[in-house]
Amino acid sequence: MDNRSPARLRAALATAFCASLLALAACQDPAARAEAEAAARAQADEAAAEQAAADFDAAYAAENWVLAGAQGDVLLARWPDTAAAERIRPLHVEARARGNAAREDARLASLWAYNAEPLKGGTQLSAAIFSKENVDSDGSGAKPVRLIFRDHPEWGRSSYLVMQAGDFDCYGACRVTVTVDDAEPRRMAANRPDTDEAIAMFIDDERALWRMIDGARRLKVEYPVKAGGTRTAEFEVGGLDRAQLPAWN
Structure with missing residues (x-):
C-alpha cells in the first residue's frame, strides 16, 4: 500500500507520465516533439501547483493567515495558469487580508x-x-x-x-x-x-x-x-x- 499523500502521489505519477511522453516524442518530428514537451511541462506544472496548493490548504485550515498568504503568493507567481491557482485564488485574497490584519494587530499591541x-x-x-x-x-x-x-x-x-x-x-x-x-x-x-x-x-x-x-x-x-x-x-x-x-x- 502506498503511504504517500494524494498530492505527492499525483506528483510522482505526473513525473512518470512526463518521462514517457518525452521518450515517445524523441521518435517523432520536431513539431510533435515540441508539442509533447509543452504537454509534459504543463502536466509537471499542474502537479507542482497541486503540491503547493496542499501546503496552502493546510495553513488556511489552521488559520495561519500569514503563512497561507505567503504560500499562495508563491503558487500564484510560479504557476498562475493552473487549476490549483484558479481554485485557491479567492481563498488567497481572504488569507492575505486576514494576514495583514493580524500583522497590524501585533504591531499595535507591541x-x-x-x-x-x-x-x-x-x-x-x-x-x-x-x-x-x-x-x-x-x-x-x-x-x-x-x-x-x-x-x-x-x-x-x-x-x-x-x-x-x-x-x-x-x-x-x-x-x-x-x-x-x-x-x-x-x-x-x-x-x-x-x-x-x-x-x-x-x-x-x-x-x-x-x-x-x-x-x-x-x-x-x-x-x-x-x-x-x-x-x-x-x-x-x-x-x-x-x-x-x-x-x-
Whole structure:
C-alpha cells in the first residue's frame, strides 16, 4: 500500500507520465516533439501547483493567515495558469487580508509597555505608550511624548502625559483637547503638578479617557506648552490590553 499523500502521489505519477511522453516524442518530428514537451511541462506544472496548493490548504485550515498568504503568493507567481491557482485564488485574497490584519494587530499591541511594581501597600500597575511621532515642545528638537495609565496602591488611578524636554503650561489647571478617531474633539480638565520629578501633566478624568479609547485606534491630545501655543501628540492606542489594568474595567 502506498503511504504517500494524494498530492505527492499525483506528483510522482505526473513525473512518470512526463518521462514517457518525452521518450515517445524523441521518435517523432520536431513539431510533435515540441508539442509533447509543452504537454509534459504543463502536466509537471499542474502537479507542482497541486503540491503547493496542499501546503496552502493546510495553513488556511489552521488559520495561519500569514503563512497561507505567503504560500499562495508563491503558487500564484510560479504557476498562475493552473487549476490549483484558479481554485485557491479567492481563498488567497481572504488569507492575505486576514494576514495583514493580524500583522497590524501585533504591531499595535507591541506599542504598549506594561509594568507591575511591588510597593508598600500593594502593587503599582501601569500601561504606557509613546506618541506616533515625536513632538518639539520647546525648540530643542522633536522628542517622544508618553501616555501613561497608572494604578497606584496609595494614590489610586491616574492618566498623564510625560515629556522629555520643555514643559506644559498647565500649572494649577488647564484644559486639553482630546480627539478619539473621527469623533468630535472633547475638552478635558488637566493639571501640571508643581514637582520636578517628571515633566508630567495629568488628565483629570482618567476613567473617562480610559473609556473613550475602548475599541479606538487613534487618540490625539492637544495641550498648552510654556514655549507658547499648543502641541499635539498622537497615540496609536488600538493594541491596548485592557486586562493589564483590571480595576479600570
